[in-house]
Amino acid sequence: MTALTQNATPIAKLEAAFAAARTAGRKALAPFVTAGDPDLATTVAVLEAVDRAGATLCELGVPYSDPIADGPVIQASYTRALGAGITLDGVLSIAKQASAKVTMPILAMVSYSIIFRRGIDRFVADAKAAGLAGFVVPDLPLEESDELDAACRAAGLALVRLVTPTTPPERAEAIARKSTGFLYCVSVAGVTGARTDLPPGLLDRIAWLRTKTDVPIVVGFGISSPEQVRAVAAVADGVIVGSALVRLVAESAPEGQPAMLAKVERFVTDLAAAT
Amino acid sequence: MPAAVAVSSVPDALGRFGRFGGRYVPETLSAALDQLEREYAKAQADPAFHAELDALLSAFVGRPTPLLFAKRLTEYAGGAQIYFKREDLSHTGAHKINNTLGQGLLAIRMGKRRIIAETGAGQHGVATATACARFGLECVVYMGAEDVRRQAPNVRNMRFMGAEVRPVESGSRTLRDAINEAMRDWMGSVETTHYIIGSVVGPHPFPRIVRDFQSVIGRETVEQCRRQLGRLPDTVVACVGGGSNAAGMFYPFVDHPEVRLVGVEAGGRSGKPGDHAASLSYGSPGILHGSLSYVLQDHDGQTADVHSVSAGLDYPGVGPEHAYWHDTGRVEYTSVTDGEALDAFDLVAQREGVLPALETSHALAWAANEAAKRPPSEILVVCLSGRGDKDAAEIARLRGLAADGSGVAR
Numbered sequence: 001m002t003a004l005t006q007n008a009t010p011i012a013k014l015e016a017a018f019a020a021a022r023t024a025g026r027k028a029l030a031p032f033v034t035a036g037d038p039d040l041a042t043t044v045a046v047l048e049a050v051d052r053a054g055a056t057l058c059e060l061g062v063p064y065s066d067p068i069a070d071g072p073v074i075q076a077s078y079t080r081a082l083g084a085g086i087t088l089d090g091v092l093s094i095a096k097q098a099s100a101k102v103t104m105p106i107l108a109m110v111s112y113s114i115i116f117r118r119g120i121d122r123f124v125a126d127a128k129a130a131g132l133a134g135f136v137v138p139d140l141p142l143e144e145s146d147e148l149d150a151a152c153r154a155a156g157l158a159l160v161r162l163v164t165p166t167t168p169p170e171r172a173e174a175i176a177r178k179s180t181g182f183l184y185c186v187s188v189a190g191v192t193g194a195r196t197d198l199p200p201g202l203l204d205r206i207a208w209l210r211t212k213t214d215v216p217i218v219v220g221f222g223i224s225s226p227e228q229v230r231a232v233a234a235v236a237d238g239v240i241v242g243s244a245l246v247r248l249v250a251e252s253a254p255e256g257q258p259a260m261l262a263k264v265e266r267f268v269t270d271l272a273a274a275t
Numbered sequence: 276m277p278a279a280v281a282v283s284s285v286p287d288a289l290g291r292f293g294r295f296g297g298r299y300v301p302e303t304l305s306a307a308l309d310q311l312e313r314e315y316a317k318a319q320a321d322p323a324f325h326a327e328l329d330a331l332l333s334a335f336v337g338r339p340t341p342l343l344f345a346k347r348l349t350e351y352a353g354g355a356q357i358y359f360k361r362e363d364l365s366h367t368g369a370h371k372i373n374n375t376l377g378q379g380l381l382a383i384r385m386g387k388r389r390i391i392a393e394t395g396a397g398q399h400g401v402a403t404a405t406a407c408a409r410f411g412l413e414c415v416v417y418m419g420a421e422d423v424r425r426q427a428p429n430v431r432n433m434r435f436m437g438a439e440v441r442p443v444e445s446g447s448r449t450l451r452d453a454i455n456e457a458m459r460d461w462m463g464s465v466e467t468t469h470y471i472i473g474s475v476v477g478p479h480p481f482p483r484i485v486r487d488f489q490s491v492i493g494r495e496t497v498e499q500c501r502r503q504l505g506r507l508p509d510t511v512v513a514c515v516g517g518g519s520n521a522a523g524m525f526y527p528f529v530d531h532p533e534v535r536l537v538g539v540e541a542g543g544r545s546g547k548p549g550d551h552a553a554s555l556s557y558g559s560p561g562i563l564h565g566s567l568s569y570v571l572q573d574h575d576g577q578t579a580d581v582h583s584v585s586a587g588l589d590y591p592g593v594g595p596e597h598a599y600w601h602d603t604g605r606v607e608y609t610s611v612t613d614g615e616a617l618d619a620f621d622l623v624a625q626r627e628g629v630l631p632a633l634e635t636s637h638a639l640a641w642a643a644n645e646a647a648k649r650p651p652s653e654i655l656v657v658c659l660s661g662r663g664d665k666d667a668a669e670i671a672r673l674r675g676l677a678a679d680g681s682g683v684a685r
Contacts, residue, residue: 065577066451066563068458069301075445088575112299113562117576139299139565143289164303166465171305189303190463 009156010133014057014105014181018216018237021056027275028056028182028238029229030218031245031268032109034077035060036086038253040094044101045257046249047094049265051102054272058102059136059240062091062110069138071193073243077250088114092130099131107133107158107181112140115148124151134158134181142175149178158182163209165189165199176213182238185209185219193243194224198231206235226274233275241271282529282605285596290479290566293602295595298478300565304458307465312480314385319487324380331376332491335409336366338373340492342499342656347626348643355509355649357642359629359659360496362520369632369661370492370520371402375471377488379406382469389413389468393457395422395450395516396587396634397429398661399473404438406471414438417456419449422586425669447580450516450590454564474517475594478565482522482594489523496656497527504654510535510645513658514638515608516552516588518597520660526596529605538597539641541583542610552581553610554593555601563592569601584613584673585633585666615640620663620670625685632661633670 008016021028031050035043043060050058063078063086070078091108099106108127115123115137127135134157140148142161152159158181163172166189176183185206188199202219209217219232220240229239248267252260285292298308318324332338341364345357362370375392382390390412394400400416407414416433420442423430433440446452454477461470475482475489500507511528513521515538528534543551551557554569561570563578571579571591583589600606611619616633619640623631631639635658642657649655663670668678676682 065446066455068455068564069303069462071459079445082577111562111576113572113578114576116560116562116567117572117574138301139562141298141300141302141305144297144299162302164301166303166306168306175302186303188463189465191459 010105010128011156011158011181014133014158017056017105018182027233027236028216028218029054029268029272029275030057030059030238030240031055032059032061032240032242033249034074034081034246035062035091035094036081036084037077037246037250038080039084040086040090042253042257044094044098045261046264047098047106048101049261050268051104053265053268055104055268056238057105057107057133059109059242060091060095060106062088062108062114064111064114067111069191071191071243073247074192077246088118092126095130095132105133106131107136107160109136109138112137120147120151124155124157128155128157132157134160136160136162136184138162142178152180160184162186165205172209173212176209176215179213179215182216182218183209183213185217185236187219187221187223190221192221195222198228203235226270229271229274239275282603283526285599286479286483290483292596292599295567295598296479296482297567298565299562299567300478301462303462304465304478308478308480310385311381314381315480315484318381318384328377328380332373336372336376337364338491339495339499340364342496342503345627348623349646351622351626352643352646354651355646355653355655356651357646358508358654358656360492360524360656362492362658362660363629363631363662367398367402367405368664369398369402370489370523371399371473372405373491373523374473374485374488374519375399375402375406378469378471378484379410379412382412382471383410385469387467387469389464390471391415391417391457391460391464391468392471392473393417393450393453394473395419395453395589396585396632397422397426397433397665398587400433400438400440401429403471403473404433404436407438408436415460416440417443417453417460419443419447419453421448422450426586426665427668429665449586451578458564474519475522475596476517476564476566476592482566482596485519486522486526486596489519490526492520492523492658493525493527496524500656507531507534508654508656510537510653510655511658512537512539512638512642512655514539514588514634514660515555515593515597516541516590516634517592518594520658522594522596524658525600525606529600536606537641538606538608539637540608540610541585541588541637542612543582544613549580550582551610552583552589552591554591555597555608556610560598566595568595568598569593584616585637587632587634588637609641611637611640617670617673619643621684629659630663630667631659632663633666635660
């Protein structure tokens, strides 16, 4: 972070990251990394590699036992991490280590089941202390979010909302109005996972959303290649790449950490170049 | 809670039963749940909907199911009179069909011709496959691979009726994982597919809809008790996994405070974590599968592994209305072990000529034990939620018996 943003709220740092990308003539790249797969120390190294490669921000996936919005790749990574004994405190501790080392803001992708269990105020306080910039909560719809919203606003953390292809227009507007940090535009009706084609109508939907909100619009689900990133970045403010990176980490981890990190850095560099 | 508010006056507009319930699901599903809520409200106000459902419940399911005096079980217990509400005599052998026919009709009203469902014991899967065959709907049933093994007759019957059964290999390979997979299917198919959830669990409005469709059990029981016995029973007992037969049985009784209501959970092998599936007895408030209720979970909110001899009770959560009834004290919840349930299966088979499902056997175990402590003037009704044919092979295996049953202790 620059000196200017050193004492800013987490959400201001997130806004600054989008602004910096804009100034550089780029769109935001937001890779997703599963915390604790294959282990917590490796995750810190992966976050550093992603940061070096030019990510604007990063989503850190908090493993959950029953992730119904996730496809097989992220599910399996959560199962492996939980099987290795990953705890929420462990995830928060590496978030703290990583956020001290990287430039990009880190947000937690976390199930509301986990937030509720810890207690909203305590969870938000713990996350803030760990240096997190905010949350994406995939199983928390608008109607259930007032309490977390209030806690996040008080703490200066972002609560990123999601709109999907099945969201009716009036509802999408209401969600966009509430979203802080950015608006997560889910590309497809379905679970997370790489797909070969961008869904028809996506670019029009983004353009329509653009007329309804001033927060950055970031597109995720199903995006895995530089070509897809380029197509989406032409109209959106940012792109999330999840399952493809999680798979790369899992598949190349057996080759040893240096080889795996080199692959991660190259993959994210190529994606960043497409923004 | 103010005394003037009836216990039955839940849920509210957001699907809250007191603090429990709600709708904790990905945004992708929100529009479909709103659509379901609207369509259900319209159907409720439509006499043609009720007429069609009632005609099916009568001629297709065989309702009303009888209320039977369990004479020899009563003699054995030596106390209160035990009655069985015979849901096992429903078409497909359990109460689950009451809900699948109702939701099937809702799906047709919404123009959705593809149905997905989860199943544990296979009773809900069979009931869904049955409704789909009757209505001409496409049917896909998700079932944990472990349950596919232990409930093979139901898997075969689903396939006979044209359903596709998809074994789920993730997680504990039981009911909870089947629900996860059904939800994931729905995430990608929600515009053309209706998810017929099989219990009073899941996001609003499912807990309310399933309770309402199952309440025919309790309404008939109230009426039969009045007609056959001249009064309401002293105690009503039902087994609780997700809790649909119990919710349907209890709901028409909750505003009759003189009737004691008891839910029996799966006590499994012991009270140690991982050894049972008794969410209300041992769990804590948490969020699972779209609603806030009691959940068996760890320190971080990760869902715990659970165990029950009964596939239909082998679930780490429970319907939010049960959580509400638990916290308000309106319903008592207790648990019985695998062994007690198996003993009750033998007892009821040999003294009443009824093979109860292993799920139901939990309620029967508690009932036989409790009846012994109550005077003969008291009446105890057990919701005999399903028949045990599906469990026969697994019981023989657990008891180390030959497949032909030789060696059964008498």
